Amino acid sequence: MSGEDLLVSIDQAVPPLTVEHRFTAGRTTAVVGPNGAGKSTMLRVIAGLLRGDRGSRISLGDEVFRDDRVFVPPHRRGVALLSQDARLFPHLTVAENVAFAPSAQRLTRAEVAERVTRWLAAVEVEELADRKPDELSGGQAQRVAIARAMAAEPRVLLLDEPFRALDVDVASRLRALLRGLLADHGRTTIMVTHDPVDALGLAEDIVVLEQGRVVESGSTRQVLTNPGARFTASLSGLNLFMGQIGEDSTVVEESGSQVVGSVGEDVPVGGLGAGTPAAATFSPRAVAVYLEEPHGSPRTTLRAIVRDVVPRGDHAVVNTDVGDQVVSAEVTWAAVADLGLVAGLDVVLVVKASEVRISAVAER
Missing domain, CATH: 3.40.50.300 (P-loop containing nucleotide triphosphate hydrolases)
Structure with a gap:
């Protein structure tokens, strides 16, 4: 070295x-x-x-x-x-x-x-x-x-x-x-x-x-x-959910919250073993916001607290805290009003697994 x-x-x-x-x-x-x-x-x-x-x-x-x-x-x-x-x-x-x-x-x-x-x-x-x-x-x-x-x-x-x-x-x-x-x-x-x-x-x-x-x-x-x-926060406009590889192509963070997705082609030879540091990346548009856990069995649900709501064109970006991480959702202003989304509100996020990419993370 x-x-x-x-x-x-x-x-x-x-x-x-x-x-x-x-x-x-x-x-x-x-x-x-x-x-x-x-x-x-x-x-x-x-x-x-x-x-x-x-x-x-x-x-x-x-x-x-x-x-x-x-x-x-x-x-x-x-x-x-x-x-x-x-x-x-x-x-x-x-x-x-x-x-x-x-x-x-x-x-x-x-x-x-x-x-x-x-x-x-x-x-x-x-x-x-x-x-x-x-x-x-x-x-x-x-x-x-x-x-x-x-x-x-x-x-x-x-x-x-x-x-x-x-x-x-x-x-x-x-x-x-x-x-x-x-x-x-x-x-x-x-x-x-x-x-x-x-x-x-x-x-x-x-x-x-x-x-x-x-x-x-x-x-x-x-x-x-x-x-x-400001630039760092808007880098490519993606959510970056950090943690370790769990079971069935999931990224799990310290509190136990997990995001399900697909492993990208940029993984090392042999894939990502359990416990490997990893990141799940996904667009705020792939995130839906609910006040209670929805019916059915969505593969990724995250309990979160609203941090703030900011304009993005004709939509709003709802920034939330999931443990020590920030996860953002892009929703309509009608949804903001209907759900009463304000700072400090407890919400449930549902992330579309088909739009989540899992990649290895450089660690020392």
Whole structure:
């Protein structure tokens, strides 16, 4: 495991970015925020592709990458940047793309060949070794891009929305692959994403940027389930119900409340065993609100207390407390009036199991 924290202090006027943060060694941090918040700019400064204004400082342990006197060029930082565009070298084969960084590090031919073989196998594209990038699908190209980045054995891995340009099914499979690759905690990883499933499934920590400044940071689980910043609370508009895997595809939290759903394709090989940390994600539109437990046998019922009722277009969002978690329901204003929904009211929530997705959660 890497033992060196990455200390980032960026002061930049255009685009505006003022960030001071310590990224813990060997952990994965998700960086989220609205468009234009400075997420990608921060990654480019860390990578050395942008210098940052005078006063910026980037250091890994005792090694300074950037300050008022020092500027280490990108290729000497031990930092790899992977974006949503694979950006493979078009004139090189898959194997030659993966070999590029180890060769530049002046390793022996045997050492380069070993890394190429190892990382092509890790991302499951050995059979594509002799193909050129224009012969690959989007998912295949991104797998090769991941192998190329990992073959450099970077001390810091930067991921700039690596799944955004991919189909949902392809992205899910790549998310599972990347989770396995990051499990050794051998490097410090920073991942920009708009998807709470990416943040929960891959990152132990999270940083929220708004208008070029850090407005919230901490454990991914704690920040996303108890958000303090407006953007965090509205991230993808999804409910995030945290707990552990129980029986029959359920997520159970400490008080015993549970949500039933379907396990997504981004789970580790072998599935999710009982007791595995997990999250159930579902839209507020999948939640119905009752004053008493309804007739029949709904698969998910949650006893809750109304926290507040806020407008969302021609509907209302009812935010409720379920134990230590917030679960939101989107209902009509007529329902708000008929049920008398006000802060402090005890209610029963029913969640449609068919609209609940269960994913693994990154834990240390």
